[in-house]
Amino acid sequence: MLKLTVLLITLLVIAKTGWTREKFSIQVNEGNTFGALVKAEPFTKINDGYYFFGTESLNWYEAYEKCRELNSELVTFETDQEFDAVTAFLTANGSRLTYWTSGNDLAKTGSHRWFTNAQRISSLRWARNQPDNAGQKEHCIHLGYIYKDSRKFELNDRPCSQDPNSLFKYICEAPEMETISIVVWK
Numbered sequence: 001m002l003k004l005t006v007l008l009i010t011l012l013v014i015a016k017t018g019w020t021r022e023k024f025s026i027q028v029n030e031g032n033t034f035g036a037l038v039k040a041e042p043f044t045k046i047n048d049g050y051y052f053f054g055t056e057s058l059n060w061y062e063a064y065e066k067c068r069e070l071n072s073e074l075v076t077f078e079t080d081q082e083f084d085a086v087t088a089f090l091t092a093n094g095s096r097l098t099y100w101t102s103g104n105d106l107a108k109t110g111s112h113r114w115f116t117n118a119q120r121i122s123s124l125r126w127a128r129n130q131p132d133n134a135g136q137k138e139h140c141i142h143l144g145y146i147y148k149d150s151r152k153f154e155l156n157d158r159p160c161s162q163d164p165n166s167l168f169k170y171i172c173e174a175p176e177m178e179t180i181s182i183v184v185w186k
């Protein structure tokens with residue numbers, strides 16, 4: 001038990017000193033590692049993912065930098081279920097704002113991909129007639145209530161920067177957490 005306690009204290013010290021930025025902190029309940037409580041501020045857990053909702057209005061590149069400062073990236077919706085879960089959270093919190101995602105077609109116009117994993121965007125959550133690359137300058141993808149008559153969050157492409165009307169909030173997504181086990185001699 002003493003060794004276990006020492007190990008847990010050591011892990012706590014490592015967790016406290018190892019991450020100088022406010023990214024994750026981990027609380028381990030003594031003698032109950034299986035019930036370890038993961039505290040993930042400033043990220044919010046939604047289903048299996050951890051998300052941060054940035055409140056400043058920024059262009060896409062600035063938003064990406066903000067996420068990188070938190071050791072995360074702009075959100076990627078691998079599935080429409082993930083999109084639905086995150087937008088349900090926003091709706092439940094009364095938000096009708098606009099948020100950048102990692103999606104873009106900067107590499108090749110018309111080939112929309114999630115930037116974090118290069119996966120082609122196969123979402124069914126585009127707003128009607130989107131993406132439309134309006135003015136031939138819309139290459140970054142955000143979510144929001146796109147039209148005046150929109151009734152839910154949907155995806156749309158907008159200029160990544162150089163456009164005062166394309167400064168949006170942003171959603172960062174933390175990397176997936178992994179559970180590791182440590183075996184010690186006693």
Ligand SMILES: [Ca+2]
Binds near residue numbers: 049075076077
């Ligand atoms: Ca995701």
Ligand SMILES: [Ca+2]
Binds near residue numbers: 132138158
């Ligand atoms: Ca558009």
